Amino acid sequence: MRTQILLKRAYHDTVTIPLLFLIGAGLTHQPSRAAVPSMKFDPSDSHEFQQEAANTDPNILKIKALSGYIKERFKISENKAATIVSEAFRHGLQQGLQPELILAVIAVESRFKEKAISPAGARGLMQVLARAHPKKVQNLGGLPALYDPRKNIKLGTHILAQYKDVSNGNIRRTLLRYNGSLGKAKSRYPDKVMRVYKQMKTTARLTEQLQLAQANRTTLQQ
Numbered sequence: 001m002r003t004q005i006l007l008k009r010a011y012h013d014t015v016t017i018p019l020l021f022l023i024g025a026g027l028t029h030q031p032s033r034a035a036v037p038s039m040k041f042d043p044s045d046s047h048e049f050q051q052e053a054a055n056t057d058p059n060i061l062k063i064k065a066l067s068g069y070i071k072e073r074f075k076i077s078e079n080k081a082a083t084i085v086s087e088a089f090r091h092g093l094q095q096g097l098q099p100e101l102i103l104a105v106i107a108v109e110s111r112f113k114e115k116a117i118s119p120a121g122a123r124g125l126m127q128v129l130a131r132a133h134p135k136k137v138q139n140l141g142g143l144p145a146l147y148d149p150r151k152n153i154k155l156g157t158h159i160l161a162q163y164k165d166v167s168n169g170n171i172r173r174t175l176l177r178y179n180g181s182l183g184k185a186k187s188r189y190p191d192k193v194m195r196v197y198k199q200m201k202t203t204a205r206l207t208e209q210l211q212l213a214q215a216n217r218t219t220l221q222q
């Protein structure tokens with residue numbers, strides 16, 4: 001009953017996250033798990049996580065939950081989703097940005113398509129516009145580097161963090177600057193990003209609630 005209440009609360013005012021996904025991700029039972037993934041991408045890595053690590057580092061559970069959500073929602077491979085989420089966490093924590101915000105920007109900008117190019121010439125996952133940041137792109141390795149998920153997220157997160165500083169921490173103005181729409185009163189870009197951001201946060205919170213209910217159930221059975 002407690003688990004059902006938690007699920008209903010988590011689903012309220014956001015998109016429905018299929019319970020089948022949670023089961024498939026191994027979040028509604030307690031199987032043994034393989035090693036915790038590093039932040040570096042390894043195509044042979046299954047991206048499974050140790051139960052012990054999940055208990056000591058809440059980010060591990062969030063990374064797994066968000067990877068599964070993105071895989072199902074945006075129809076990309078498990079390895080690709082895990083790599084993108086891991087990089088968002090790594091650079092987000094370094095730059096003082098919430099990883100879910102970075103992932104929301106990626107979702108709105110490119111829908112997780114690393115080869116995406118906008119009509120204006122913005123490239124990659126976070127749609128970095130080279131002509132607006134020529135020195136940064138050159139230092140990254142030039143235009144081809146923008147198609148590399150890790151490099152694109154690194155630079156995109158750095159730019160986003162700079163805009164946050166210039167905006168004195170105001171996320172709406174930060175997003176308007178990132179999108180190049182600051183001064184456009186009717187821009188809906190921040191609303192789109194924040195809507196996806198809330199979905200990402202709900203996914204992580206739902207997973208934590210399921211984990212808590214699971215732990216409580218195990219404790220009562222002992």
